[in-house]
Amino acid sequence: MAAGRCTHRLDIRNDIVVKRYTSWERGEPHREWAALTLLAEHAPDLAPAPVEAVLDAHPPMIVMTRLPGRILRGEHATGEQITAMAAALNRLHQIPARVVKEVEPAPWGPAAAIDKARSWADEQLALGQAHLVQEAFRAGAAWLASTIPDKLTTNPLPPVLGLADGNRANYLWDDLQRCVRLIDWEDSGRNDRAFELGEVCEHISRIDGSLDAELLLAHMDLAPEEAERVRDFRILIALGWFLQLGPTGPATPHNPVGTLERQAKRILQLLS
Template identity: 45%
Template sequence: MGGHSIEVRSDVVVKRYRSSGYDEPGREWRALRLLDEHDPGLAPAPVTAELAADPPTVVMSRLDGATVSGEITGKLVDALAEAVTGVQQAIPRRVLERVPPRAGHPVELLRLVRERAAAAEPDPAIAEAFRAASAWVARPALAEQLARPGTPVFGTGDGNIANYLWDGTKVRVIDFEYSGRSDRAFELAEVTEHIAVWENDPAGMTAVLERLELTAEEAARLTECRRLMALFWLLRARKEIRSAQADRMLALLEPG
């Protein structure tokens, strides 16, 4: 989806958008303003925006910290859990109801994954995982399950681990191009199953997820959303990581 260029200055970051098909500049600017109002410091502060410019531009404050990398252990686990939860729950429900849905929805992703799975010619090394995942994703009731509304939250729309900055004490969040109103299980699946998370740490965000309290309904929906995300990444995985992604797919398909 799209792209952008970044100019890092001493006190601000200038983001210029090469694509606006999903209203990326508008989504980012809205997210920065809302988070700055309701949980200042969790994300960059909004400075200025030229949404009608060519290219559209958003200027935001520059945050301390470096991209999360390496093992997700110790204090980082709690800080990530706090940041993930903070973004999702910062915006009051009455305000969130007026926020447009994030780019992408579980049912849309299901449709895309079904199409790609039907057209794919999988590597023999991942044949077992692909057969099992194809059988799961073809279930007629799955679309109905995913269409049911989950717990409403604000979603970043992007689970890339590079969007989390760690200064040794606190994690802050960047990149809201696809953000909007979403549901908790889908957003948690996005951040736990993103391929960059598993490439960073073979244990992924497992420890972070264990810090979060979910209702029985959220946990059941999360399982299906994680499977959906895992299959999406299995279909896109590079050859050198395809086997590991296949193993994760099979693990997620095991009965709970």
């Protein structure tokens, strides 16, 4: 969730993309190469195909195929695009559990998100004194102090391979094929499906354009228990971003004026 973090440079050519990493202390090149290799076998054409990797170089480098299309961040996603996003996620989440269990856990998941949000809430980061913002902070802090977040750390369902990043810049819309593909797998790993869906719905990139999260979830075939977990993860992810949006917060420079107030409204809406 680290706001504004950039870990790579891209050299985009006619049919390939060369990705050189500028930081890799969390194993980003290895994660991405492992994910692309697995996807090429179990969900071909859902992501770039792996071409070549030099993982132990300085800097590490990966070469992958270039996919057609444009990113969905900044777009007002249409019903067709949302349906295509859901189809891509369903296909990703259908990779057999026996395969996913061999994948390293994602660095960003339920436990990490809960710890971060609680830490930020305890620090009482400067969010300003606006009534709406303070109301959202009090309600969010009370939710974080409850037993609900702790219950989210136990996943009753099989894990999935996930991006562990809900940024809509990772979703590529192909106008010709009328489909969505997924890019940027450097934070990927084994994860909780409900958490992954909460990330997609509540990542701060949702304010750049629009995405009907309810329509997306309607296409995801969620059991009642999983739907409840998605709702709670949406609260958690939304709170994490809210707590980074104060005047000196790390997410503030990357978002337009008024984002804090919009996020406060979102918190209260999700908690109502």
